[in-house]
Amino acid sequence: MDHFLYRDGELYAEDVSVRDxxxxxxxxxxxxxxxxxxxxxxxFDQALDGMDHLVCYAMKANSNQAVLRLMASLGAGVDVVSGGEYARARAAGFDGDKIVFSGVGKTREEMRAALSGGIRQFNLESEPEMHRLNAVALELGVVAPVTVRVNPDVDAKTHEKIATGKSENKFGIPIARAREVYAEIAKLPGLRVVGIDVHIGSQLTDLEPFRQAYRKVADLTRALRSDGxxxxRLDLGGGLGIPYERTNTAPPLPVEYGAMVRExxxxxxxxxxxxxxxxxxGNAGILVTEVVYVKHGEGRDFLIVDAAMNDLVRPAMYSAHHDIVPVIEATAGAEQTPYDVVGPVCETGDTFAKQRNLPALAEGDLVAFRSAGAYGAVMASEYNTRPLIPEVLVRDDQFAVIRERPSYEQIIARDIVPDWL
Structure with a gap:
């Protein structure tokens, strides 16, 4: 469910007109x-009600400070994967004991920043990282709380670029070697084991891969406890999918996921x-764009919009689907026209949808890409010197710009021309 609905023939975000x-x-x-x-x-919080738990928002999905402040105000923890994300979390008001640091390539500088600023735990991904973190912790005279991310070799049955729990993926330590690795950690004075970490991928639409992975984690928990x-703490990662397409089938609900975790x-x-x-x-955001041209091509019509792959890269990178809807609601029974929905970037890959049936649209019409709140703005770039687009947050009948569109002058001014040119 989301709060982007038609009212009196036009799309609203909560109680604000998208057109306004x-x-x-x-x-x-x-x-x-x-x-x-x-x-x-x-x-999610209610799905784990009755269990000792913490919902740590994975900020890589959307790291705007306003979104993070909202999560912190709701009592969330936060999962970060870089020094920059750690800095964002602290700036947004997250206490150190609610910040989990994941990621396969943590640097000494990132470790120092987190150990100095406060951290709930590091999710270790490799033995070299384990030894590096121990050395940094000893330099600072502290002990780092850690879990080990185990790779359970479970097929998440998701897109290959966002699967993370198979043996060929770069993430984690093979679960078969976990007892050996934990034994090594126990010898390192700068580290303190607090639990186990597992994450098998993103956009999962079936609970069975989770179940398979969690059973392996349960067995490992018992084995590690027997080892002393x-x-x-068990960090189960994220990955539960959302319905990008409005179909009769939908991914499991958080309450169903929570019941499986209990089991x-x-x-x-x-x-x-x-x-x-x-x-x-994901479903808390839309991307709104205007039709620049309707181009009649050889056997197909192109809807050329002013958003592009640099603004929303998911379709180009993952062949991802986003529902596309007109901001002004089509009349009931309106004839549908197949369009290739494309942006202005000079690449064929700048295509959002092919032969998508939409009501007849014209230059100047507004359309919205649904389910664009995750991995949209955070993955955007200024390719073709296209400014990063504004982000807007709506609450009830008011809205605020939470990231402004930079001018061309601001973009160009970041470049530094050496004095010998």
């Missing part, structure tokens, strides 16, 4: 709903951490 926002900030722009973000976080390790892990007495990002932010 477009008039104010120009197109293209991202628009997020506070009510939807809040609801989706709350659904204190396992008090597989509830008897272990561990605190449960989960790291949802896409399901919290």
């Amino acid at each position: 926002i477009a008039r104010s900030v120009g197109t293209p722009f991202y628009c997020y709903s506070t009510a939807t973000l809040t609801r989706h976080f709350t659904l 390790h204190e396992i008090i 597989e892990l509830g008897d272990l007495g561990c605190e449960i951490e989960i790291e949802p990002g896409r399901l919290i932010a």
